[in-house]
Amino acid sequence: MEKFQRHIALEGKELSLGYRKGKTSKEILSGLNFQLFSGEMTCLLGPNGVGKSTLIKAILGQIAPFSGNLSLEGKDIKTFSLESLAKQIAVVLTDPIFPGNMTVGQLVALGRTPHTGWSGRLNEQDRFLVEKALSDTKITYLQDERLSEISDGQRQKAMIARALAQDGQVLILDEPTAHLDLVNRFEIMSLLRDIAVNRGKGILVVTHDLDIAIETADRFWLLNCGTPLISGRPEDLILSGQVNQLLPSDKYRFNLIRGRIELEGDASEFWIEGPQELVFWVKKSLRKAGISEVQGQITIQHNPLFLTYSGQKFGTLEGLIQYLKT
Amino acid sequence: MPLRPYLFPITFLLLGLSVLLNLSLGSVWIPFGEIVSGIFSGNWARDSWEEIILNYRFPKALVAIFAGIGLSISGLQMQTFFRNPLAGPYVLGISSGAGLGVAILMLAGSAFGFALSGINSWAIALAGISGAALVLMGVSLVAWRVKDSMTLLIVGLMFGSAVSAVISVLSFFSGAEALKLFTVWSMGSLGALGWSQVGILGVLTGLGLLPVFFSIKSYNALLLGENYARSMGIRPDRMRWLMIGSTGILAGGITAFCGPIAFVGIAVPHLARIVWKTADHRILFPASALIGSILLLLCDAAGQLPGIASTLPINAVTSLVGAPIVITLILKRNFSKDF
Numbered sequence: 001m002e003k004f005q006r007h008i009a010l011e012g013k014e015l016s017l018g019y020r021k022g023k024t025s026k027e028i029l030s031g032l033n034f035q036l037f038s039g040e041m042t043c044l045l046g047p048n049g050v051g052k053s054t055l056i057k058a059i060l061g062q063i064a065p066f067s068g069n070l071s072l073e074g075k076d077i078k079t080f081s082l083e084s085l086a087k088q089i090a091v092v093l094t095d096p097i098f099p100g101n102m103t104v105g106q107l108v109a110l111g112r113t114p115h116t117g118w119s120g121r122l123n124e125q126d127r128f129l130v131e132k133a134l135s136d137t138k139i140t141y142l143q144d145e146r147l148s149e150i151s152d153g154q155r156q157k158a159m160i161a162r163a164l165a166q167d168g169q170v171l172i173l174d175e176p177t178a179h180l181d182l183v184n185r186f187e188i189m190s191l192l193r194d195i196a197v198n199r200g201k202g203i204l205v206v207t208h209d210l211d212i213a214i215e216t217a218d219r220f221w222l223l224n225c226g227t228p229l230i231s232g233r234p235e236d237l238i239l240s241g242q243v244n245q246l247l248p249s250d251k252y253r254f255n256l257i258r259g260r261i262e263l264e265g266d267a268s269e270f271w272i273e274g275p276q277e278l279v280f281w282v283k284k285s286l287r288k289a290g291i292s293e294v295q296g297q298i299t300i301q302h303n304p305l306f307l308t309y310s311g312q313k314f315g316t317l318e319g320l321i322q323y324l325k326t
Numbered sequence: 327m328p329l330r331p332y333l334f335p336i337t338f339l340l341l342g343l344s345v346l347l348n349l350s351l352g353s354v355w356i357p358f359g360e361i362v363s364g365i366f367s368g369n370w371a372r373d374s375w376e377e378i379i380l381n382y383r384f385p386k387a388l389v390a391i392f393a394g395i396g397l398s399i400s401g402l403q404m405q406t407f408f409r410n411p412l413a414g415p416y417v418l419g420i421s422s423g424a425g426l427g428v429a430i431l432m433l434a435g436s437a438f439g440f441a442l443s444g445i446n447s448w449a450i451a452l453a454g455i456s457g458a459a460l461v462l463m464g465v466s467l468v469a470w471r472v473k474d475s476m477t478l479l480i481v482g483l484m485f486g487s488a489v490s491a492v493i494s495v496l497s498f499f500s501g502a503e504a505l506k507l508f509t510v511w512s513m514g515s516l517g518a519l520g521w522s523q524v525g526i527l528g529v530l531t532g533l534g535l536l537p538v539f540f541s542i543k544s545y546n547a548l549l550l551g552e553n554y555a556r557s558m559g560i561r562p563d564r565m566r567w568l569m570i571g572s573t574g575i576l577a578g579g580i581t582a583f584c585g586p587i588a589f590v591g592i593a594v595p596h597l598a599r600i601v602w603k604t605a606d607h608r609i610l611f612p613a614s615a616l617i618g619s620i621l622l623l624l625c626d627a628a629g630q631l632p633g634i635a636s637t638l639p640i641n642a643v644t645s646l647v648g649a650p651i652v653i654t655l656i657l658k659r660n661f662s663k664d665f
Binding site for chain 1: 560
């Protein structure tokens with residue numbers, strides 16, 4: 001049973017976006033249709049410069065759409081004031097943040113800004129929500145640490161907690177995992193998914209991490225130059241091959257078996273025998289070394305590893321490649 | 327949050343002591359006890375002391391307090407608004423702007439061959455404020471998108487030197503009397519004001535502080551930058567006008583009355599951050615106001631050379647004290663980290 005009624009938190013219809021400068025206007029995105037559901041984590045993927053930031057700016061009300069309709073909780077986004085929009089949508093941006101003297105607790109408390117009076121004093125409910133945001137992101141222990149003294153991953157979690165404390169229906173994160181190590185990427189993305197599911201929020205994450213997005217996202221939005229936005233379950237998009245839209249040239253393909261993007265090459269030119277998972281790495285290494293064909297068979301032995309080629313034995317791939325190249 | 331509740335009482339105590347020290351020092355030394363008993367009982371050991379304290383030193387101490395509050399609060403607002411630890415009324419050319427306003431008022435009359443009659447306190451204040459606001463608007467237009475300390479500094483310096491050039495031109499064409507008046511003003515002085523002018527300065531300080539009270543929360547949000555502030559329902563463009571209004575009135579008014587006073591605006595907010603170790607403006611605003619008052623009272627007291635009737639120009643003293651503070655902060659490297 002779902003705890004929250006799933007509904008469309010944010011919807012775009014035939015949206016056309018761009019920038020006006022003087023009399024000239026530059027359209028960046030057109031004919032955009034999308035639906036962001038509550039209780040789901042949606043990942044927006046697309047190459048640099050395709051207009052992801054423009055879309056975020058439009059959702060935040062910072063630029064007005066040229067045409068089309070953008071609605072939040074069923075109401076046109078233009079009818080929201082800056083203050084009431086702030087109560088509905090919270091963001092984590094890529095902007096670097098300055099105040100090293102601020103504690104994590106104070107940062108998260110700032111999320112209550114749209115809800116507090118002129119002095120920013122927190123009432124009981126505000127404090128409850130701040131504590132809940134801290135515990136939901138599992139950083140309660142960092143509460144009194146200063147921003148200058150915590151790691152990048154911890155700071156990103158603190159920024160997510162701040163956005164969570166803002167208590168809107170929609171959370172938008174612009175590349176929250178950039179500059180983070182692998183473990184932190186996974187942690188943050190699964191944290192976001194937990195928040196979406198457990199608190200019924202509609203979460204939109206802009207990311208370039210295809211691997212992790214596939215593992216964690218409920219829905220993908222694929223944005224590409226000149227094509228309409230593709231929306232669907234990640235697995236659906238993979239099975240239908242639409243995920244390849246992300247890849248600009250035919251050189252790369254999404255490998256269904258490995259679940260990742262690979263350089264496309266015709267593997268049949270190699271004649272390799274051995275365990276399937278080892279063959280993969282041998283091929284990869286040969287292809288990277290610029291070797292496109294090998295006369296004769298390569299045999300792989302596992303435990304201990306050695307490779308046999310035309311009667312020679314090699315302990316490492318490096319040895320084999322050196323032999324093949326000379 | 328590591329609260330330090332004892333800090334505010336201690337600072338208030340220091341403020342009281344600084345006021346006493348400031349009142350007792352001067353060409354005539356008046357003991358602390360005499361001042362306290364004189365103020366509270368109204369009986370003074372010597373009539374001259376009553377005259378000195380009530381009509382000379384007390385207004386001067388008040389001016390020091392107002393100027394300390396105004397300059398530090400301006401500095402804090404500008405540092406947060408520009409997200410730049412080197413921002414301050416003096417560095418960004420605001421004081422020069424106020425100087426220009428006053429120079430036009432004092433010098434232009436004689437330069438263009440007509441006398442501007444009725445140079446009263448309000449006119450000087452108005453001239454200073456409009457000059458300050460004008461320069462501040464120019465700087466903020468240029469520096470709006472500039473997050474880099476160096477660029478902002480250079481912009482401020484350029485505005486400052488352009489303004490100085492205009493003042494030089496005005497000085498060149500103006501008469502000796504007006505020039506002397508202006509030169510004395512530009513050295514800065516806290517003591518040249520009578521009670522009525524102190525009243526005006528008080529009103530201006532109150533007026534300039536008013537927008538601050540209503541935007542404490544916004545300043546906290548602005549610490550995260552313009553985009554985050556906007557996402558939390560704060561309108562940065564409205565904040566910009568509030569900041570220009572507030573710092574224009576505070577820094578402009580104070581500069582108009584006391585002459586340019588350097589380094590208080592930039593150094594005091596950093597001292598407040600270091601002592602209170604917080605970024606919260608609910609604490610930083612009162613803390614900066616207190617430290618600013620204390621610093622200016624002490625600087626003024628330090629300028630009263632014992633046994634000599636004349637005093638050092640306040641601008642010289644604050645520069646001598648403030649410059650090393652700022653250099654130390656820069657060398658400590660956590661300058662922006664502690665922001």
